[in-house]
Amino acid sequence: MNNKVYIISGTNRQQAVSLQVAKVYQQEFKALGVEAEIIDLRQLPADYLFSGLYENAGKSETTIDFRKKMKEASKFVFVIAEYNGSFPGVLKAFIDGLEFPDSFTNKKCALAGLSAGEQGAVLAMSHLTDILNYCGAHVLAKKPKLASIGANMKEGVITNERYMKHIKLQVRQLIEF
Amino acid sequence: MNNKVYIISGTNRQQAVSLQVAKVYQQEFKALGVEAEIIDLRQLPADYLFSGLYENAGKSETTIDFRKKMKEASKFVFVIAEYNGSFPGVLKAFIDGLEFPDSFTNKKCALAGLSAGEQGAVLAMSHLTDILNYCGAHVLAKKPKLASIGANMKEGVITNERYMKHIKLQVRQLIEF
Amino acid sequence: MNNKVYIISGTNRQQAVSLQVAKVYQQEFKALGVEAEIIDLRQLPADYLFSGLYENAGKSETTIDFRKKMKEASKFVFVIAEYNGSFPGVLKAFIDGLEFPDSFTNKKCALAGLSAGEQGAVLAMSHLTDILNYCGAHVLAKKPKLASIGANMKEGVITNERYMKHIKLQVRQLIEF
Amino acid sequence: MNNKVYIISGTNRQQAVSLQVAKVYQQEFKALGVEAEIIDLRQLPADYLFSGLYENAGKSETTIDFRKKMKEASKFVFVIAEYNGSFPGVLKAFIDGLEFPDSFTNKKCALAGLSAGEQGAVLAMSHLTDILNYCGAHVLAKKPKLASIGANMKEGVITNERYMKHIKLQVRQLIEF
Numbered sequence: 001m002n003n004k005v006y007i008i009s010g011t012n013r014q015q016a017v018s019l020q021v022a023k024v025y026q027q028e029f030k031a032l033g034v035e036a037e038i039i040d041l042r043q044l045p046a047d048y049l050f051s052g053l054y055e056n057a058g059k060s061e062t063t064i065d066f067r068k069k070m071k072e073a074s075k076f077v078f079v080i081a082e083y084n085g086s087f088p089g090v091l092k093a094f095i096d097g098l099e100f101p102d103s104f105t106n107k108k109c110a111l112a113g114l115s116a117g118e119q120g121a122v123l124a125m126s127h128l129t130d131i132l133n134y135c136g137a138h139v140l141a142k143k144p145k146l147a148s149i150g151a152n153m154k155e156g157v158i159t160n161e162r163y164m165k166h167i168k169l170q171v172r173q174l175i176e177f
Numbered sequence: 178m179n180n181k182v183y184i185i186s187g188t189n190r191q192q193a194v195s196l197q198v199a200k201v202y203q204q205e206f207k208a209l210g211v212e213a214e215i216i217d218l219r220q221l222p223a224d225y226l227f228s229g230l231y232e233n234a235g236k237s238e239t240t241i242d243f244r245k246k247m248k249e250a251s252k253f254v255f256v257i258a259e260y261n262g263s264f265p266g267v268l269k270a271f272i273d274g275l276e277f278p279d280s281f282t283n284k285k286c287a288l289a290g291l292s293a294g295e296q297g298a299v300l301a302m303s304h305l306t307d308i309l310n311y312c313g314a315h316v317l318a319k320k321p322k323l324a325s326i327g328a329n330m331k332e333g334v335i336t337n338e339r340y341m342k343h344i345k346l347q348v349r350q351l352i353e354f
Numbered sequence: 355m356n357n358k359v360y361i362i363s364g365t366n367r368q369q370a371v372s373l374q375v376a377k378v379y380q381q382e383f384k385a386l387g388v389e390a391e392i393i394d395l396r397q398l399p400a401d402y403l404f405s406g407l408y409e410n411a412g413k414s415e416t417t418i419d420f421r422k423k424m425k426e427a428s429k430f431v432f433v434i435a436e437y438n439g440s441f442p443g444v445l446k447a448f449i450d451g452l453e454f455p456d457s458f459t460n461k462k463c464a465l466a467g468l469s470a471g472e473q474g475a476v477l478a479m480s481h482l483t484d485i486l487n488y489c490g491a492h493v494l495a496k497k498p499k500l501a502s503i504g505a506n507m508k509e510g511v512i513t514n515e516r517y518m519k520h521i522k523l524q525v526r527q528l529i530e531f
Numbered sequence: 532m533n534n535k536v537y538i539i540s541g542t543n544r545q546q547a548v549s550l551q552v553a554k555v556y557q558q559e560f561k562a563l564g565v566e567a568e569i570i571d572l573r574q575l576p577a578d579y580l581f582s583g584l585y586e587n588a589g590k591s592e593t594t595i596d597f598r599k600k601m602k603e604a605s606k607f608v609f610v611i612a613e614y615n616g617s618f619p620g621v622l623k624a625f626i627d628g629l630e631f632p633d634s635f636t637n638k639k640c641a642l643a644g645l646s647a648g649e650q651g652a653v654l655a656m657s658h659l660t661d662i663l664n665y666c667g668a669h670v671l672a673k674k675p676k677l678a679s680i681g682a683n684m685k686e687g688v689i690t691n692e693r694y695m696k697h698i699k700l701q702v703r704q705l706i707e708f
Contacts, residue, residue, distance in 0.1 A: 450621075484617065
């Protein structure tokens with residue numbers, strides 16, 4: 001296992017704000033001397049639902065790289081955009097195509113929830129906690145709810161001080177977790 | 178809206194038992210004089226994660242048919258195979274590509290959970306209930322937990338009498354719901 | 355079963371706003387010609403945790419009245435104040451002391467979530483939906499999230515028009531459910 | 532904070548098997564040289580729902596002792612008996628009467644679920660994880676599901692080897708967590 005943190009930008013929506021938030025996390029880790037790499041679900045092969053799962057899991061060359069990273073990593077941040085009352089299906093499909101149990105057992109995860117509306121992806125983070133725990137990964141208690149994200153980001157910067165305070169604290173906690 | 182029941186076989190795994198269970202439900206509806214059609218997620222276009230979602234939702238010819246069915250239907254059965262502590266990601270991706278809010282508002286849903294192990298997809302059904310409720314669809318309280326499904330099915334027939342009793346009761350409840 | 359709606363004010367906190375919201379619901383039912391009675395958990399016997407549960411359930415005279423009402427009713431509204439990330443323990447204890455399965459099987463429930471903060475009791479309502487479904491009761495999909503309730507009520511009146519629109523719609527839906 | 536582990540026997544049912552399971556955990560900690568003390572919810576004051584919560588929290592002499600213990604401890608085990616699709620209401624009421632945020636912030640918790648039936652308290656543990664995370668406490672991913680507990684315990688001993696294997700592993704994980 002390596003010491004990098006992998007930050008999963010948890011949607012494949014082209015204009016997603018998730019990637020911008022993932023970059024904010026990346027900078028916060030960098031500021032504390034910790035290398036962090038972003039895994040952008042827009043980079044999944046287009047036919048991942050069929051080429052990357054079940055009997056085909058790990059057979060596609062295009063998935064070898066991120067499967068290897070997820071397996072070798074010891075810590076993750078999941079940036080989750082709320083969609084239809086939970087997280088996007090692509091995020092669970094991504095997880096469904098990883099190697100088990102080595103991708104998650106005893107690893108440490110931090111979750112951040114984004115929403116256009118006021119809910120802050122609360123249910124999405126609850127569901128993902130169930131899944132990660134089932135897969136053997138521990139989840140930090142602190143899960144920032146970045147609600148109304150549109151009004152709280154500008155040009156890639158989170159302008160809400162309370163949000164940034166929670167993110168900075170969570171980043172430090174994940175490093176020590 | 179039409180009076181057919183649509184039964185979603187909630188995985189795209191090729192050898193999935195979900196499709197067999199969907200057929201059991203279909204027969205039970207037929208025995209009560211209700212037409213039921215199966216939507217098999219193995220029929221999704223291979224590149225659905227990219228061609229069927231967000232800015233592309235509804236633009237692919239291959240998705241027009243099932244989007245139309247989901248919109249026109251008034252009742253659904255979701256057959257859910259437990260996978261990584263919840264339902265397969267493809268099922269949520271399927272939902273993410275449907276038309277809103279007309280696909281779900283005030284519609285009636287029944288859930289059935291399958292698992293190879295002992296859990297019976299309990300968390301998967303809880304998560305999907307959250308999502309369907311969020312989307313405006315009502316969910317029947319009775320949600321059969323078809324655990325250890327391998328030992329309880331033979332040649333497409335559910336051999337566990339208790340399971341069949343719950344399914345028959347749930348089918349009648351959905352018709353009257 | 356009778357046709358009254360029973361509205362459970364789901365906390366025993368003395369100054370709870372839940373009771374005020376329960377009265378708002380009561381008035382909305384009355385305006386549509388439907389009788390609604392409030393069950394106020396502050397009226398539970400002080401020693402309910404011991405006198406009203408398990409081997410003692412139903413033996414205390416002070417619990418006979420509300421146990422009878424919950425059994426005879428066919429529709430409920432649960433007004434839920436968020437507390438420690440879910441609903442107050444007293445609400446589940448109340449449910450734990452009821453008669454099974456006749457208190458809930460095939461009954462219809464509506465949930466409303468209150469919170470001092472921004473979450474609107476989302477997780478609380480998800481947890482209670484799991485419990486009510488387990489007990490056999492159907493839950494309406496629409497579950498108003500009355501966040502920041504302090505700023506949105508004045509002298510027993512909900513001043514937020516969007517909140518009232520959702521409540522009025524939910525009340526009509528429960529009557530027809 | 533002290534180094535004891537506190538094991539909460541999460542019901543006040545008189546004949547509860549939870550207490551027996553709590554004692555199994557206590558012995559496992561002892562075998563590894565770690566002191567563990569059981570908090571038995573049957574010892575709560577009879578009128579705890581009214582004397583121990585909200586404006587009265589901490590004022591009753593009978594609650595001072597366990598409130599102090601919960602505040603000073605750094606690690607907990609919650610033994611949870613499934614009841615009505617979740618954990619008993621008394622457990623949440625117990626939590627509702629503790630001091631915040633010092634009782635839970637950054638503490639480490641392990642959960643074990645018991646059930647008479649086959650579900651193994653899966654939803655109960657999911658709900659409690661949401662609550663503990665909300666309160667700031669981290670939860671171990673491994674959460675043994677001790678289903679059909681009646682058939683798997685005899686005279687205070689868990690006779691199911693697989694159950695004991697999971698418990699022993701979880702105890703070691705909590706010590707290192």
